Amino acid sequence: MLSNKNIVITGALQGIGKTTLEYFASNGANVWACAQKPTYEFETFCKELEEKFCVWIKPVYFDLTNSDEMKAAVKTIQSSKQPVDALINIAGMAKDAIFHMVSMDTIKLVFEVNFFSQIQFSQYITKLMLRNPNPSSVVFVSSISALDGNVGQLAYGSSKAALIGAMKTMSKELASKGIRINVIAPGVIDTDMNKVVPQEVIDEKIQTMDIKRLGKPSEVASVLAFLASDLSKHITGQVIRIDGGIK
Amino acid sequence: MAKKLLEGKNAIVTGSARGIGHKTVEVFAAHGANIWACARTHSPEFDSYCTELAKKYSVTVKPVYFELTDLDQVKAAVKSIMEDKLPVDVLVNNAGITYNALFQMSTKELIDKTLNINFIAPYLFSQYIVKLMVRKGSGTVVNIASSAALDGNSGRSIYGASKASVICATKSMAEELGEKGIRANSIAPGITQTDMLSSMTDDVINETIMSTDSKQPGTPVDIANAALFLASDLSSYITGQVLRVDGGM
Numbered sequence: 188m189l190s191n192k193n194i195v196i197t198g199a200l201q202g203i204g205k206t207t208l209e210y211f212a213s214n215g216a217n218v219w220a221c222a223q224k225p226t227y228e229f230e231t232f233c234k235e236l237e238e239k240f241c242v243w244i245k246p247v248y249f250d251l252t253n254s255d256e257m258k259a260a261v262k263t264i265q266s267s268k269q270p271v272d273a274l275i276n277i278a279g280m281a282k283d284a285i286f287h288m289v290s291m292d293t294i295k296l297v298f299e300v301n302f303f304s305q306i307q308f309s310q311y312i313t314k315l316m317l318r319n320p321n322p323s324s325v326v327f328v329s330s331i332s333a334l335d336g337n338v339g340q341l342a343y344g345s346s347k348a349a350l351i352g353a354m355k356t357m358s359k360e361l362a363s364k365g366i367r368i369n370v371i372a373p374g375v376i377d378t379d380m381n382k383v384v385p386q387e388v389i390d391e392k393i394q395t396m397d398i399k400r401l402g403k404p405s406e407v408a409s410v411l412a413f414l415a416s417d418l419s420k421h422i423t424g425q426v427i428r429i430d431g432g433i434k
Numbered sequence: 435m436a437k438k439l440l441e442g443k444n445a446i447v448t449g450s451a452r453g454i455g456h457k458t459v460e461v462f463a464a465h466g467a468n469i470w471a472c473a474r475t476h477s478p479e480f481d482s483y484c485t486e487l488a489k490k491y492s493v494t495v496k497p498v499y500f501e502l503t504d505l506d507q508v509k510a511a512v513k514s515i516m517e518d519k520l521p522v523d524v525l526v527n528n529a530g531i532t533y534n535a536l537f538q539m540s541t542k543e544l545i546d547k548t549l550n551i552n553f554i555a556p557y558l559f560s561q562y563i564v565k566l567m568v569r570k571g572s573g574t575v576v577n578i579a580s581s582a583a584l585d586g587n588s589g590r591s592i593y594g595a596s597k598a599s600v601i602c603a604t605k606s607m608a609e610e611l612g613e614k615g616i617r618a619n620s621i622a623p624g625i626t627q628t629d630m631l632s633s634m635t636d637d638v639i640n641e642t643i644m645s646t647d648s649k650q651p652g653t654p655v656d657i658a659n660a661a662l663f664l665a666s667d668l669s670s671y672i673t674g675q676v677l678r679v680d681g682g683m
Binding site: 407 | 437609613652662667670674675678679
């Protein structure tokens with residue numbers, strides 16, 4: 188599905204990002220795997236994927252909220268002189284607190300990571316994409332919290348909703364130049380992010396789903412692969428819910 | 435060769451003789467699916483199209499001919515599918531008609547006809563096929579709707595309403611059948627290069643295309659690929675959704 192495509196994935200160290208990295212490699216993609224800090228396990232993981240699937244995986248380390256580090260990372264990607272075919276923005280953070288308890292500092296921090304830094308990084312990467320003669324694709328990972336609201340997720344949900352607004356404008360500006368922009372909105376996915384949620388809350392949510400179970404990270408990765416691939420070449424400006432039909 | 439996404443699956447595609455359905459049969463066959471390719475009228479060209487695809491991709495592509503609005507013919511078609519004794523994994527309800535007329539000009543006859551072909555007939559057909567899926571505890575239904583169902587367009591009140599009915603029924607199906615392992619989703623194509631476009635003037639077509647983000651019309655293969663996505667396990671956690679394939683309308 189992704190043979191010969193070169194793809195930038197942020198937040199590749201863990202959770203959905205790590206699963207996506209593996210899923211993309213198994214489908215033939217070369218990946219710039221972005222993570223905040225180097226670890227031995229991550230380096231080994233990338234090397235193993237390279238050997239197993241005959242692709243290249245280049246770890247790129249930077250703190251998304253550090254402009255200088257980001258610029259250096261973009262330079263690294265650029266200097267490899269490979270066209271960039273897709274950008275998958277997965278890195279993000281959640282900080283839950285009910286509306287009256289959420290501080291402005293928290294909101295600013297969450298927006299910094301989930302919105303501002305992703306927009307800035309996308310500005311740099313789409314500039315590289317404009318030089319790519321082939322069509323390319325950008326995907327942001329939003330959340331059903333952005334669409335439905337969720338108790339305790341004022342900062343998180345708002346930051347993820349901002350991404351949807353940005354995506355729609357980006358699609359209007361860039362789709363005619365060969366860059367498609369879409370958003371996915373995962374529901375309750377079985378990752379560490381949800382480990383902090385009490386089991387009874389999870390059980391209650393499952394009862395409102397058409398598919399009565401949590402989503403798996405690989406079920407998010409497969410949709411990202413579809414959106415990065417040419418199978419979706421006429422899909423742009425969309426929000427795709429991956430939520431098992433939650434109400 | 436890239437991974438095949440429907441290897442070993444058995445799929446029913448209605449409206450296979452032309453346009454989006456025709457392409458969907460090809461894309462599905464290329465991805466390893468065995469197909470019951472449903473069409474209204476028997477034709478030697480369609481027979482040989484199916485034979486060629488089957489040979490090319492080493493799958494079974496079986497033409498099934500019936501008039502979707504004739505319940506007796508539908509029952510006979512379902513029976514012939516059941517006689518193959520294969521599990522049905524995928525149903526793509528694609529057959530439909532287009533109809534352009536201003537609100538004040540839409541006659542009862544055309545309203546009945548459009549709703550009958552676009553909504554009632556696939557609804558009843560799905561009841562039969564979903565029964566087979568429930569028995570084995572899995573399956574996915576993909577209904578081809580339209581961006582007109584979501585946006586409302588001049589001259590498209592009845593066509594849009596018929597497709598909006600499909601979307602609504604699909605959501606109910608997702609909720610009722612999710613627990614039984616069945617997913618149901620709709621696709622809303624925008625302007626797509628098929629015979630159906632001939633019901634619109636060139637000016638309207640061009641204007642609509644220029645109003646999209648991509649400034650390009652869709653092709654049948656774009657819709658077929660979206661159907662492939664929703665039919666396959668790539669979308670195993672997606673149900674009750676409408677996927678717009680419209681270049682950003």
